[in-house]
Amino acid sequence: MTSRRVLKVAEAVREVVSMSILTELRDPRIRDVTVTYVEVSPDLRNAKVHVSVMGDDSRQALSLRGLQNAAGFLQQKVANRIETRYTPKLQFVLDKGVKHSIEVSRLLSELLPHDEDPLPSPAEAEQEQNEEHEGEID
Numbered sequence: 013m014t015s016r017r018v019l020k021v022a023e024a025v026r027e028v029v030s031m032s033i034l035t036e037l038r039d040p041r042i043r044d045v046t047v048t049y050v051e052v053s054p055d056l057r058n059a060k061v062h063v064s065v066m067g068d069d070s071r072q073a074l075s076l077r078g079l080q081n082a083a084g085f086l087q088q089k090v091a092n093r094i095e096t097r098y099t100p101k102l103q104f105v106l107d108k109g110v111k112h113s114i115e116v117s118r119l120l121s122e123l124l125p126h127d128e129d130p131l132p133s134p135a136e137a138e139q140e141q142n143e144e145h146e147g148e149i150d
Contacts, residue, residue: 015054021052022052023050024090025050025059026050026061027093028086028089028093029047029050029089029102030046030047032086032089033086037082039082041074041075042078044066044075046065047062048064048109049062049107058100058101059090060103061103061104063075063079063104063105072106076104076106086102
């Protein structure tokens with residue numbers, strides 16, 4: 013179980029890194045990058061920053077390389093924000109969660125049958141149920 017302190021540091025690192033990427037980095041390689049979450053080691057010396065990059069594989073690799081080159085600058089920003097004995101060493105990892113969820117939804121849409129008439133809305137279902145009960149009373 014992770015301690016509350018580690019979770020707080022991870023959230024602070026995520027905020028600082030994402031805002032710095034958005035507002036302060038001027039590297040043209042780093043575009044369309046979203047920080048999804050951060051994992052911090054229990055001793056607070058290392059942090060894995062999971063990022064999602066829009067684009068193809070070459071674009072993602074280029075952005076990841078740009079982030080690794082800017083790691084020192086981003087570590088300095090983190091050091092200014094959190095007060096710990098050691099500043100976490102940032103390591104950037106590509107998060108493929110969004111890509112996987114899109115792939116799963118595509119596969120499900122292919123496998124599941126497509127009904128011409130979708131499920132009725134709750135109001136329509138209630139109206140049909142009332143009509144059925146009226147027929148039973150007569």
